[in-house]
Amino acid sequence: MSAALSDTVSQGIERLLPAYARADLTLVRGDGCRVWDADGGEYLDFGGGIAVVSLGHCHPAPLAAAAAQLDRLWHVSNLYRTEPAEELASLLSDRFGGAQAFFCNSGAEAIEAALKYARKATGRTGVVALEGGFHGRTLGALSATGQPAKRAPFDPLLAGVRFVPPNDVDALRAAVDDETGLILLEPILGEGGVIPLEPAFVEAAAELEPLLCLDEVQTGAGRTGTFFTFEQLGVRPDLLALAKGLANGLPIGALLVADEAAGAFAPGDHGSTFGGNPVSCAAASAVVETVDGALLANVRERGAQLVAGVESLPGVIAVRGRGLLVGAVIAGDASSVVEAARTEGLLVLSAGDDVVRFAPPLTVTAAEVDEALTATKRIFC
Ligand code: PLP
Numbered sequence: 489m490s491a492a493l494s495d496t497v498s499q500g501i502e503r504l505l506p507a508y509a510r511a512d513l514t515l516v517r518g519d520g521c522r523v524w525d526a527d528g529g530e531y532l533d534f535g536g537g538i539a540v541v542s543l544g545h546c547h548p549a550p551l552a553a554a555a556a557q558l559d560r561l562w563h564v565s566n567l568y569r570t571e572p573a574e575e576l577a578s579l580l581s582d583r584f585g586g587a588q589a590f591f592c593n594s595g596a597e598a599i600e601a602a603l604k605y606a607r608k609a610t611g612r613t614g615v616v617a618l619e620g621g622f623h624g625r626t627l628g629a630l631s632a633t634g635q636p637a638k639r640a641p642f643d644p645l646l647a648g649v650r651f652v653p654p655n656d657v658d659a660l661r662a663a664v665d666d667e668t669g670l671i672l673l674e675p676i677l678g679e680g681g682v683i684p685l686e687p688a689f690v691e692a693a694a695e696l697e698p699l700l701c702l703d704e705v706q707t708g709a710g711r712t713g714t715f716f717t718f719e720q721l722g723v724r725p726d727l728l729a730l731a732k733g734l735a736n737g738l739p740i741g742a743l744l745v746a747d748e749a750a751g752a753f754a755p756g757d758h759g760s761t762f763g764g765n766p767v768s769c770a771a772a773s774a775v776v777e778t779v780d781g782a783l784l785a786n787v788r789e790r791g792a793q794l795v796a797g798v799e800s801l802p803g804v805i806a807v808r809g810r811g812l813l814v815g816a817v818i819a820g821d822a823s824s825v826v827e828a829a830r831t832e833g834l835l836v837l838s839a840g841d842d843v844v845r846f847a848p849p850l851t852v853t854a855a856e857v858d859e860a861l862t863a864t865k866r867i868f869c
Contacts, residue, residue, distance in 0.1 A: 511830060518545025521849050521856050523835070531830070534848040534860050535837045539678070539706050539813065542733030543778055544849035550736040553774035557767045564766075566759060572769035576742075579776045583715045585724060586747040591740065591764035595705035595731035596624025598741035601758055602701045602727045603628045603646075603670065605745065609699060609752035612669030614648040616660065616698070620680035620840075621651075623672065623703055623729075632672050635680065654683055657692045668698045670727075675717040678706035681840040682808045682815025687721045694723045699749060701727035705741070706813065709733035710779040710850050713788040713811030720810065733850075735772040740765070779850070787811040787850045790857050794846055797861035801868040808843075812850055815843040825867060834863040 497514075515531075517524045521544055523533050533541070543550065557572060564570060577589040590601050607613055615632050622638075623629040630639055631646035639645060648667060652659040654677060664671070671693045677683040694700050702725040707717040711733055714720055718728070726749035731741040739762075745752075791811040798816045799807045806817040818825065822838035822845075829836045829844075837845040848856070 511827075513830065520544040520546075521852050529833070531833050531835050532856060532860055532863070533835045534846045534852075535835045536733075536847045536849050537737060538732065538837060539711055539847035540732045541737050542709055542711065542775060542850050543736050544851045545737075547736055547778070547851070549774040549778045550738070550771035554738060554767050554771040557770035561766050563762070565761065566764060570764065570766050570769070572766040572773065573764035576769045576773045576776070579773055580730075580742065580744060583776065584728065584744055584746070587728070587744040588747070588750055590743040590745070590753070590758065591769065592742070592760045593739045593762050593765075593768075594624070594741045595703075595729065596626040596629040596741075597760065597763075598705060598729035598731055598743045599623045599629040599632065599672070599701075599703060600626055601743040602672065602703075602729055603632070604758055605727060605743065605752055606670035606699045606701065608757060609749065610669035612667050612698070614650070614665065614667035614698075615646075615670045615672055616650050616652060616663045616668055617672045618654050618674070618677065618680075619651045620654065620677050620683065621672070621674055621703075622677070622679035623674075624705075654680075655686050655689045657689055660689065660692060661696065664696050664698060670701055671696060671698050672701045672703060674703045674705075674707065675721060676707050676712065676810060676813060678813065678845075679839055681817075681843045682813060682845055684808060684810060685721070687723070690718075690721045690723045694725070699726040701725060701729060703729045705729050705731040706847075707810075709775060710784055710787060711811055711813050711847070712809075713784055713791060715776075715779055715784070717810065734775060735768045736775050738768040738771045740768040740772055783850055786852075790848075790852050790854065793854060793857045794848075794861070797857070798846070798864070801864060803868050812846070812848055812852065814846040815839050816846075817843050828867045829863065832863040832866055834860055836860075836864075 514526045581587045617632040619634040621634040634651040650663040708730045728744040808815045839845040
């Protein structure tokens with residue numbers, strides 16, 4: 489622990505519930521793709537706060553929008569209209585091609601809203617989700633998370649959720665029955681190992697009767713080279729969950745409901761005190777406006793550069809993903825690579841036991857990708 493931190497801060501670790509396996513690294517400042525620790529140590533951030541800091545740390549556009557909103561109005565509740573929430577809803581609707589938004593504060597909350605919306609819209613309680621999928625830690629989202637180790641300590645969870653293997657169309661069709669109101673899919677399983685869904689599988693899901701919700705909490709807001717990943721799959725879902733990168737690090741989540749699926753929620757059906765917070769929404773609108781054609785081209789080009797570099801590393805068995813959500817399947821243990829990378833001044837993530845995940849800001853430059861690859865080579869050799 490750094491001498492630069494006060495006693496109150498350094499003892500505070502004992503006063504946090506130990507829900508996370510935290511590295512002993514206290515980060516105090518960020519700028520673009522870089523963060524600094526309390527001792528002045530510099531790190532290239534290819535984890536981006538788990539795919540959250542979409543435009544880079546302290547990007548001027550969301551910073552200016554949030555600062556201006558902080559000077560005007562922080563909170564009034566959803567008892568009243570606010571300009572930032574309405575502006576963001578209409579920007580997202582334009583990107584989606586016609587949708588209404590429910591704003592909340594996290595990815596799990598967006599999934600909770602989707603679960604409730606599907607029940608109300610269809611009158612059915614069944615859900616079909618993916619083995620290995622991840623949708624969050626609240627009880628509803630956890631119920632649809634196909635990772636038994638995360639679920640087991642909290643059983644019994646919601647009844648009526650069936651899991652099928654990713655990309656198995658026959659299993660998907662067989663799992664859907666008269667009780668199924670919702671099919672919930674990540675277009676790329678993020679926490680589950682960066683596993684992209686095949687377009688034919690997502691198309692098959694869209695053709696089935698239940699509502700289709702794409703969980704784009706990790707893949708949305710430009711991360712994979714289009715604003716939404718569904719644009720690359722030829723399928724427009726009924727429901728879509730967004731969070732992580734939407735406000736560049738301020739807390740926000742959103743459920744989008746396609747116009748074709750509108751009408752199920754009435755006043756009183758759902759709510760969130762902080763949902764649609766003006767500061768988060770103002771930052772998010774700035775993010776949406778900044779994720780333009782040029783930035784999306786950068787995501788695709790830098791993603792291709794990263795994939796080519798990672799593919800050539802010794803010990804890498806396969807490289808998966810789209811845009812700047814890239815997973816390297818390795819023979820060893822991903823968490824030890826994450827640790828070794830940190831000592832080389834590079835922050836990366838794991839996704840499961842054997843996948844090293846890269847999710848840098850979408851603004852990353854070619855030189856920064858090269859720098860990350862050079863650091864990664866030192867670890868893999
Ligand atoms: N859905 C997906 C695809 C995620 O990757 C995550 C978080 O990693 C969530 C939902 C949950 O989001 P949050 O941690 O904001 O609740």
